[in-house]
Amino acid sequence: MPQTFAPRHAGTLATSVLILGAAVVLPQTLGLFTLLQLTVYAVMAILALSLSITWGLGGVLCFGQAAFFGLGGYTYAVAVTNFGESTLPILLAVLVQALVALCLGWFMFMGRLSDLYVGVVTLCTSLILFNFANSTSDPWYRIGSAALNGFNGMPAIRGINIPFLPGALLSPVQSFVLTMLALLAVYLLCKTIAGSSWGRVVAATRQNPLRAELMGYDTARVKLGIFVIGSAVAGFAGCLFVNWNGFVSPDVFGLSMSAQIMIWMIVGGRETFVGPIVGAFALQALVSRLGVGSEINANVVLGGLLMIFVVLVPRGILPTVRDGLLSLGRKWGPGKTREVN
Amino acid sequence: MLNTENLVVRFGGVFALGGVDFAMTKGEVHCLVGPNGAGKSTFFKVVTGQIAPTSGRVSLGGSDITGEGSAQIVRRGIGIKMQTPQLFDDMTVEDTIWLGAYRGRGKAHARRRTAELLDELRLGEVARAEVGKLAHGLRQRVEIASVLAGDPELILLDEPAAGMSDADVDFLAALILRLRGQHSFLVVEHDMRFIRMIADRVTVFHNGKIFLEGRSDAVLSDQGVKDIYLGKGKAHA
Numbered sequence: 001m002p003q004t005f006a007p008r009h010a011g012t013l014a015t016s017v018l019i020l021g022a023a024v025v026l027p028q029t030l031g032l033f034t035l036l037q038l039t040v041y042a043v044m045a046i047l048a049l050s051l052s053i054t055w056g057l058g059g060v061l062c063f064g065q066a067a068f069f070g071l072g073g074y075t076y077a078v079a080v081t082n083f084g085e086s087t088l089p090i091l092l093a094v095l096v097q098a099l100v101a102l103c104l105g106w107f108m109f110m111g112r113l114s115d116l117y118v119g120v121v122t123l124c125t126s127l128i129l130f131n132f133a134n135s136t137s138d139p140w141y142r143i144g145s146a147a148l149n150g151f152n153g154m155p156a157i158r159g160i161n162i163p164f165l166p167g168a169l170l171s172p173v174q175s176f177v178l179t180m181l182a183l184l185a186v187y188l189l190c191k192t193i194a195g196s197s198w199g200r201v202v203a204a205t206r207q208n209p210l211r212a213e214l215m216g217y218d219t220a221r222v223k224l225g226i227f228v229i230g231s232a233v234a235g236f237a238g239c240l241f242v243n244w245n246g247f248v249s250p251d252v253f254g255l256s257m258s259a260q261i262m263i264w265m266i267v268g269g270r271e272t273f274v275g276p277i278v279g280a281f282a283l284q285a286l287v288s289r290l291g292v293g294s295e296i297n298a299n300v301v302l303g304g305l306l307m308i309f310v311v312l313v314p315r316g317i318l319p320t321v322r323d324g325l326l327s328l329g330r331k332w333g334p335g336k337t338r339e340v341n
Numbered sequence: 342m343l344n345t346e347n348l349v350v351r352f353g354g355v356f357a358l359g360g361v362d363f364a365m366t367k368g369e370v371h372c373l374v375g376p377n378g379a380g381k382s383t384f385f386k387v388v389t390g391q392i393a394p395t396s397g398r399v400s401l402g403g404s405d406i407t408g409e410g411s412a413q414i415v416r417r418g419i420g421i422k423m424q425t426p427q428l429f430d431d432m433t434v435e436d437t438i439w440l441g442a443y444r445g446r447g448k449a450h451a452r453r454r455t456a457e458l459l460d461e462l463r464l465g466e467v468a469r470a471e472v473g474k475l476a477h478g479l480r481q482r483v484e485i486a487s488v489l490a491g492d493p494e495l496i497l498l499d500e501p502a503a504g505m506s507d508a509d510v511d512f513l514a515a516l517i518l519r520l521r522g523q524h525s526f527l528v529v530e531h532d533m534r535f536i537r538m539i540a541d542r543v544t545v546f547h548n549g550k551i552f553l554e555g556r557s558d559a560v561l562s563d564q565g566v567k568d569i570y571l572g573k574g575k576a577h578a
Contacts, residue, residue, distance in 0.1 A: 197443060197448060200436065200439070200440060200443075201440065201443075203429070203431075203432070204429050204432070204440050207429040207430065207431055207432065208427055208428065208429050208430075210411075210423075210427050211427040211428060211429065211487075212440075213410070213411045213412045213415070214389075214411055214412075214415060214421045214423070214427060214488075215415065215440055215441050215444060215487065215491060216412050216415035216416045216444045216445070216491065217412060217444060218412055219412070
């Protein structure tokens with residue numbers, strides 16, 4: 001399995017141009033309904049990238065990425081309801097998740113929990129939050145002027161405005177552009193981390209923690225660092241989701257949410273950063289199509305797809321297609337071929 | 342340089358090490374030998390921080406390092422090569438060596454040191470190859486290069502000649518002899534030809550204790566040591 005996280009500028013540039021082009025061109029060509037759909041796909045692609053940082057790059061199998069996604073959503077919802085302005089709430093959605101991940105990760109990684117138990121702890125965290133959020137129906141559960149409302153969720157959440165201008169709320173089209181730019185920024189963040197010296201240490205820790213330790217690297221701190229970054233990005237995705245939805249409920253902490261993120265990654269290909277983006281867009285489009293007909297349960301289809309990919313295409317779409325193209329290039333190409341992203 | 346005092350390791354009711362007092366001086370190449378189950382690998386694991394001793398003390402340059410983890414011990418200036426090569430299979434040879442050199446010293450140093458070691462260990466031709474695709478002998482060499490990249494004072498090698506061809510063993514022996522002025526070496530090994538080539542001193546382990554210690558030629562020609570290796574060691578237990 002090649003070291004596919006190494007930066008390849010051509011692939012990064014092509015992906016960036018594609019995302020940026022979509023942000024500029026699609027609002028001119030697509031209807032509002034489609035743009036709204038693409039906005040939530042892009043939000044989920046950011047969420048997929050957050051797990052790509054934690055699991056794909058860092059090797060930390062986090063079964064509870066929805067915990068940070070949901071907390072990000074709730075943090076934004078509570079803060080924006082109290083402040084009446086979105087700039088600080090967006091920052092809080094990221095920072096609070098980083099802090100929560102720091103506390104949780106400190107116990108997990110400094111306590112030298114095995115990978116399996118890290119998965120169990122993160123999953124349980126998500127389920128605890130799901131149950132807790134469901135049990136906050138009593139009016140006592142409010143933070144400032146924001147009532148949590150239990151299983152009914154928090155309705156009519158203010159959207160994102162132009163920084164420090166509370167009256168200048170973004171339109172749905174502007175929200176689409178913002179979300180696509182956020183996706184681009186997170187993608188470039190991923191590539192920057194992977195291409196940095198620290199990113200090499202992270203990759204080394206993922207591949208062989210014992211050798212990384214024998215080189216003197218503190219692997220617990222490395223894992224903690226990547227876990228915090230991935231969780232903060234998930235919090236950011238949660239904030240964008242609430243901006244799109246105008247509503248947040250305990251479902252954001254649900255098991256199916258955590259499972260979906262993993263399926264997007266596995267189908268798209270967790271060795272790359274483009275793979276999870278492709279997986280998130282493609283599978284959400286598929287689920288939306290299935291939802292229209294409603295004859296087939298979308299979760300059953302997702303489960304079936306997961307099994308098919310785990311057995312037949314374990315590396316996911318993108319790495320498999322890339323390797324296929326490379327082997328064709330080697331077979332028929334004039335000389336040496338280089339890898340594509 | 343490296344000392345242990347009354348080092349005891351007990352697994353349940355079994356003593357893997359039964360009170361080992363060991364000392365090696367700076368600049369020497371010191372080999373640990375003994376039949377399987379003699380306690381040398383357990384001793385290696387205690388010294389490298391992989392298992393904590395039941396009792397006793399390990400010190401490096403006068404500082405107590407008993408019970409410290411591997412990463413802490415490495416940061417004190419010890420390089421460790423395991424019996425089974427521990428490498429990053431998806432990484433290239435040069436990235437692996439770079440990682441060994443990078444910690445605490447920065448990119449410029451890592452780049453320079455990587456280039457030096459690729460040359461010194463004759464790994465230039467496979468510099469861009471993935472480590473996981475290399476033959477065993479080359480993997481051993483890559484791991485040794487990554488250990489040397491950290492410029493440790495003391496290098497601990499667990500069976501570095503295992504699975505290597507004679508030519509590779511000769512190359513490794515020449516390398517160790519060339520580097521003995523800059524580093525000290527503690528080597529766990531079974532290959533007597535290799536030990537004869539490199540060792541200043543040899544310590545023989547038997548039944549979790551030190552059976553004999555001394556200059557390599559004297560120890561390796563000792564009849565008691567030969568008996569241990571030939572399975573006649575009960576008389577010496």
